[in-house]
Amino acid sequence: MHDPQLPQAPLGLLARPEFRWGFTVGAVGLVLRIGFWLSYAPVSYGDTPSYMRLAAALRGGGLSGYDATRVPGYPAFLALLGRDPELIWIAQMALGWGISMLLFVFAWRAAGSPAFGALVGLLYNFIPGPVFFEANLLSETLTAFFLVMSLALLVGVDRAGSRRRAYGLALAMGISASLAALVRPLFFLLPVWLLIFVWFRPGGWNLRLALIYASAPVLLLGAWLTWVYTTYDMFAPTTLGGYQLVQHTGEYFEFLPDEVAPLRDVYLEYRDAQIAERGTQTNAIWDAIPEMTEVSGLSFFGLSAELQRLSLQLIVQHPKLYLANVAQGWVDFWKAPVFWDRDAVRSELIGGLFAAWVVVGRLFTLIANAAFLAGSVLVVVSRRVRGRLGLDRYILVTGGLVWLASIVQTLADHGDNPRFLIPLQMFVFYMVASWMWQWKGTRTA
Numbered sequence: 001m002h003d004p005q006l007p008q009a010p011l012g013l014l015a016r017p018e019f020r021w022g023f024t025v026g027a028v029g030l031v032l033r034i035g036f037w038l039s040y041a042p043v044s045y046g047d048t049p050s051y052m053r054l055a056a057a058l059r060g061g062g063l064s065g066y067d068a069t070r071v072p073g074y075p076a077f078l079a080l081l082g083r084d085p086e087l088i089w090i091a092q093m094a095l096g097w098g099i100s101m102l103l104f105v106f107a108w109r110a111a112g113s114p115a116f117g118a119l120v121g122l123l124y125n126f127i128p129g130p131v132f133f134e135a136n137l138l139s140e141t142l143t144a145f146f147l148v149m150s151l152a153l154l155v156g157v158d159r160a161g162s163r164r165r166a167y168g169l170a171l172a173m174g175i176s177a178s179l180a181a182l183v184r185p186l187f188f189l190l191p192v193w194l195l196i197f198v199w200f201r202p203g204g205w206n207l208r209l210a211l212i213y214a215s216a217p218v219l220l221l222g223a224w225l226t227w228v229y230t231t232y233d234m235f236a237p238t239t240l241g242g243y244q245l246v247q248h249t250g251e252y253f254e255f256l257p258d259e260v261a262p263l264r265d266v267y268l269e270y271r272d273a274q275i276a277e278r279g280t281q282t283n284a285i286w287d288a289i290p291e292m293t294e295v296s297g298l299s300f301f302g303l304s305a306e307l308q309r310l311s312l313q314l315i316v317q318h319p320k321l322y323l324a325n326v327a328q329g330w331v332d333f334w335k336a337p338v339f340w341d342r343d344a345v346r347s348e349l350i351g352g353l354f355a356a357w358v359v360v361g362r363l364f365t366l367i368a369n370a371a372f373l374a375g376s377v378l379v380v381v382s383r384r385v386r387g388r389l390g391l392d393r394y395i396l397v398t399g400g401l402v403w404l405a406s407i408v409q410t411l412a413d414h415g416d417n418p419r420f421l422i423p424l425q426m427f428v429f430y431m432v433a434s435w436m437w438q439w440k441g442t443r444t445a
Contacts, residue, residue: 021118022104029100029125033093033134040135040354041344042085048137055079067300068228068239073183074139085137092141096134099141100124102148103426107434109155110394116437123429128354128361132340133422139183144423146180150190151398151427154197157209158393167212170198174216181221185237186409186420191217193404197397232301239300242307246285247414248325249311252318256310262295263306282415329410332417334373336365336425365425372428375435376403390438398427 055078108117153173160166199210270288345351
């Protein structure tokens with residue numbers, strides 16, 4: 001006979017809206033990824049072989065054979081998974097599921113509404129860009145996981161019920177932010193940006209909490225930078241800085257003086273050939289490296305340092321040309337491409353459905369990006385709009401991070417700029433959804 005006084009744990013959980021909404025996000029994400037697993041396949045891109053090579057170096061001899069052309073986070077991830085594309089895809093789908101759940105928690109806690117949290121978590125599962133990227137053997141999904149984890153931990157720090165819990169969460173956030181940087185060097189800016197929000201909390205300034213948070217980036221990122229410097233005499237996250245700057249300055253490399261004519265002329269030959277073939281000089285430097293090292297007598301690392309010196313010289317002498325490229329790279333950042341391969345789809349019918357999803361999803365993403373840019377400007381210049389849309393610390397931390405990344409990425413590189421937004425794309429959606437939620441609330445209040 002049923003005793004009504006006995007605890008009904010499952011029913012008790014289902015009665016809580018945060019559990020119902022969280023269960024919905026988790027279940028939808030799981031079903032979607034099972035379907036994706038049955039209909040798609042892992043996809044390699046141009047950067048994949050270099051990640052795999054570095055993963056093999058880590059498995060074979062640790063850092064002793066590591067050339068620091070990439071930060072070590074993603075190669076270490078691949079090494080742990082045995083460089084098996086299927087295992088990597090499964091792991092990245094698990095990370096994607098985790099991202100959707102972390103977005104749910106972050107948005108729920110930030111807005112105080114589990115329904116809003118579910119909206120943001122479900123958006124991740126239905127936007128084709130990030131979902132397809134889980135199948136790509138590239139670092140964006142792992143980066144996004146640590147980015148979202150860091151923001152979710154910030155909410156946890158803000159709502160910690162005890163000092164000890166706040167300290168533990170702050171340390172975890174410092175580790176997560178550092179790992180994001182060690183997966184994508186663009187996010188070396190993340191620990192610095194988050195430090196502002198850890199130090200200044202709703203209750204006031206907290207230096208001890210900030211120091212605990214900062215200890216992880218100082219140790220982890222400091223150790224990596226020190227290793228690169230002592231090994232390759234470069235104080236930078238990677239040894240590719242000079243080559244990446246040529247993505248900017250290669251367009252006007254002919255302005256270099258005759259003293260460096262061998263390097264200049266070799267690059268111009270490769271650049272002009274690629275422009276004739278593809279209409280752009282982007283990434284021509286990678287094909288030119290072997291001959292440039294030969295004519296210069298420099299090592300791969302010495303050539304990078306020399307190209308950095310020459311590129312900085314060109315930037316100082318021709319700032320307008322550099323800034324024009326910077327502006328173009330910033331615009332490209334918002335173009336929201338979807339990286340997928342129709343040949344990896346296991347059915348023509350599903351391939352057609354995926355193609356339609358990509359078109360609709362990209363249009364939706366472009367609209368969200370435009371709304372983010374317009375809303376950011378309006379919130380800054382209009383007190384009335386600011387009052388309607390809201391400007392809390394979570395809007396500031398996410399929006400500020402996206403804006404910072406949009407600027408920093410184009411200052412240092414000019415190539416695949418649209419890829420740099422992919423790990424941050426859900427923060428754009430969070431911002432736009434938050435504004436719409438707030439606007440709806442103020443209209444019905």
